[in-house]
Amino acid sequence: MTTQNKIPNFWGGCELKSSLTLEALAEILSREIFSGAKFGGKEKSIHEEIPAVFIESSFLGMLVVLEGYSDNWFVLSIKPYGKFNRFLSVNEVETERVDLDMYLYYLLKQSLLNYSEILVIEPKNQE
Template sequence: MSLEELGEILSREIFAGLKFGGKEESIHEEIPAIFIEPTILGLQIILDGYNEDDQDKTYYLSVRPLRMSDVKWGKFPVSDLLTSLIRHLLYEYKQIEILEE
């Protein structure tokens, strides 16, 4: 599955049809990445991974505040909540495996 194909699934299933784009902007120097713009609630949503020719087809979905200094981090495990939500929403896609860090 390509970066763009996964972006289409995530767009449809999680982000209410908001499209990923911006691959040509090369926001990461050597790693292909696409993102949703504008931000949602001040959150930057980025999907990145490796080139199509690589054996490793691992992609990473990042949902993070655009300006980190504005966020007061508490004890609420936001990443755990998002991982569980994404796993639930993508359950029917057997070709997508959700890995935890």
Template sequence: MNEKIPYLVGNASLKSELCIEEVGEKISEKLFGGLKFIGKDKKIYEEVPAVYLEHDIMSLRIILQGFSGREEDQGFSLGIFPFSASYIFKGQELEHFRVDGYLTLLLKDALKDVEEIQVIDQRTSKK
């Protein structure tokens, strides 16, 4: 019997008047040792601006993207996704684990002193 391979994915929502590069810089300073978010010119998502951490962490791609909708809902989403899982675990069954709540709590704690960014807690619909 093959053991399922954990496949971590997560998203957290943020609000800020800062541009995507500034939000990325502040998040990176607090969580990723100052690694740069890059790739805005690559337009990885057609509909919204997006940047990704210049180095994957343990094969996880960290992506910061804008999202749109009603003006009061505009903000950002920070996501983590297995980037190389498709070839590292080829042919093995993957078991998805959502870490949205963990990522939200991590960001809330790391950014608690950064007034320009509010972390939206989707679990309670509170900032």
């Protein structure tokens, strides 16, 4: 399979700083970025020791997760998930990782301009 025939495999993450709670930040992101799709699942502890919420329905075959760390630091991540991701894996479909870090950074930065309590952190150089 040539490079141009590989299936794109989208991954991305962006760090945020905020004094908001995990749930309050998730509510803003839901409204401003994800057309009202609700975050939930905190009680499911998807990351053992890291508080996290996620959009419970797969979005374009991807899982959207917001993790909350100490010092008012959060990470919004998007990664392959669900039936389509299992299909790619089981059938050994050749994929090519497409990094969405900078896309998420600019999307969040622009979408959250009116929220002075949220600082969007630019990803480090990825070269």
